[in-house]
Amino acid sequence: MSNRRRSPCPIACTLDIIGDKWTLLVIRDMVLGRSHYKEFLESPEGIATNILADRLVKLVDAGLVEKYPSDIVPGRDAYRLTKKGETLRPILKSIVRWGLKNVDGTYIGLSPR
Amino acid sequence: MSNRRRSPCPIACTLDIIGDKWTLLVIRDMVLGRSHYKEFLESPEGIATNILADRLVKLVDAGLVEKYPSDIVPGRDAYRLTKKGETLRPILKSIVRWGLKNVDGTYIGLSPR
Numbered sequence: 568m569s570n571r572r573r574s575p576c577p578i579a580c581t582l583d584i585i586g587d588k589w590t591l592l593v594i595r596d597m598v599l600g601r602s603h604y605k606e607f608l609e610s611p612e613g614i615a616t617n618i619l620a621d622r623l624v625k626l627v628d629a630g631l632v633e634k635y636p637s638d639i640v641p642g643r644d645a646y647r648l649t650k651k652g653e654t655l656r657p658i659l660k661s662i663v664r665w666g667l668k669n670v671d672g673t674y675i676g677l678s679p680r
Numbered sequence: 681m682s683n684r685r686r687s688p689c690p691i692a693c694t695l696d697i698i699g700d701k702w703t704l705l706v707i708r709d710m711v712l713g714r715s716h717y718k719e720f721l722e723s724p725e726g727i728a729t730n731i732l733a734d735r736l737v738k739l740v741d742a743g744l745v746e747k748y749p750s751d752i753v754p755g756r757d758a759y760r761l762t763k764k765g766e767t768l769r770p771i772l773k774s775i776v777r778w779g780l781k782n783v784d785g786t787y788i789g790l791s792p793r
Contacts, residue, residue, distance in 0.1 A: 574724035577779025577786040578708050578772065579701075584783075586701040588692075595691050611687035654782060659691065661774040666690025669767060670697075673690040 584629050585655070589614055590622050591662065594631070594648070594655055600680035602645040603637060610677070631655065697742050698768070702727055703735050704775065707744070707761070707768055713793030715758040716750060723790070744768065 573579045585591055592614065596607050607619055623646060626632035631652035637645040648655075666673045686692045698704055705727065709720050720732055727735075736759060739745035744765035750758040761768075779786045 572785075573726070575786050575789055576705075576708070576724070577776045577783060577788070578704055579725050580783040580786050581775045581779040582701045582704060586699070586704070588686075588695045588699040591691055591695060591699070592689075595689070611689070612692050613686070651782060654778065658771070658774045658778055661771045662694045663690045665767065665771055666694040669764060670690060670693040672685075673688050673693050675690070676688055 581658075584625075584631075585658070587622075589618050590626065591655075591659060593619065593622050593626065594652065595659060595677070597632065597646065597648050597652070598656065598659065599677055602647055603640065603643065604646075606680075626652070694771075697738075697744070698771070700735075702731055703739065704768075704772060706732065706735050706739065707765065708772060708790070710745065710759065710761050710765070711769065711772065712790055715760055716753065716756065717759075719793075739765070 573583065585594075589612075592610065592612055593607055596610055601607060601610075604619065604623075607614060608616065623632065623634075627634060627646075630649055632646050633649050634644045634646055637643040639645075663675075667675075686696065698707075702725075705723065705725055706720055709723055714720060714723075717732065717736075720727060721729065736745065736747075740747055740759075743762055745759050746762050747757050747759055750756040752758075776788075780788075
């Protein structure tokens with residue numbers, strides 16, 4: 568997300584975009600069909616409003632997410648993955664698999680909307 | 681890494697361990713055969729000594745990395761992936777693939793030792 572690239576390494580550059588504790592949780596929520604600010608805030612991890620706002624701006628800037636007028640709440644914005652954002656799914660999947668296998672007590676608790 | 685789990689979500693719990701800009705770069709270095717503190721510091725991203733020290737402690741605590749006496753530099757510690765740490769490879773691989781495809785100008789520059 569930053570303009571200063573740490574190296575040309577694909578891992579470093581990808582972590583510059585998604586390497587934090589929250590970004591991929593917002594992506595997860597969108598994969599599960601959540602699209603409104605309020606819905607992201609309701610996820611069990613309790614993301615703070617300022618962190619959520621920051622990550623949404625960065626994700627839009629990175630071309631991974633797009634804002635559109637909500638068709639449920641008039642006058643509100645909603646967010647969804649772009650085609651590029653959808654390509655993050657294999658990363659999410661590898662992380663889900665790893666977590667389920669290696670972190671005791673994890674389970675798929677959030678259901679799609 | 682923290683004792684406070686944000687949710688039982690496998691993504692959230694995995695990000696609690698590897699969700700930052702540096703941890704997976706240290707893992708990458710170990711996958712590429714680097715094992716000494718000095719070698720990690722020499723990677724092109726320029727990890728700071730305090731961040732490196734912090735991440736190594738956390739990775740050892742999480743059972744992903746183990747410390748062993750260096751067989752090259754007498755009296756020094758070296759670090760390597762445990763069997764559990766090796767299971768992070770598919771996550772790394774999915775990130776490498778995504779970066780190469782989606783971030784312009786990235787390439788595999790570090791060679792294995």
